[in-house]
Amino acid sequence: MRRAKLRQAQPALPALYRRRHEVRYGIARKQAALERDCDRLRLEIRHDNLASLCLFQHRGYRIFDQYADYYEDGMAAHRLEKPLTRKR
Known part of the structure; x- marks a missing residue:
């Protein structure tokens, strides 16, 4: 047990x-x-990678654009960005 x-x-x-x-x-x-x-961070995520998309959205990133045919296999990519703020 x-x-x-x-x-x-x-x-x-x-x-x-x-x-x-x-x-x-x-x-x-x-x-x-x-x-x-x-003033921001940007990244690209495969359109079919929902786990990564959810992870980065949970961490403050938002989708702002998309690249068609971005990957070698023809898959599109979400473009995400997160604004950066300085602590005062």
Whole structure:
């Protein structure tokens, strides 16, 4: 019984590590952009990648445009941006 509980908990560890890495990377990316006097971050996401789209929208990005035929396989891309604000 105890062994089954440990097996169920193991898949959560890599996800927790990924989240910590993503947060650190996001903070570093934002800081680098602010140091260069940027006022927004932009990125592109495949039109069919709903998981990434939801993740970035949850983190404050919004869709502002689309590239047709952006990827090698002909898939379109959403263009997202997030305004940057300096803490005072």
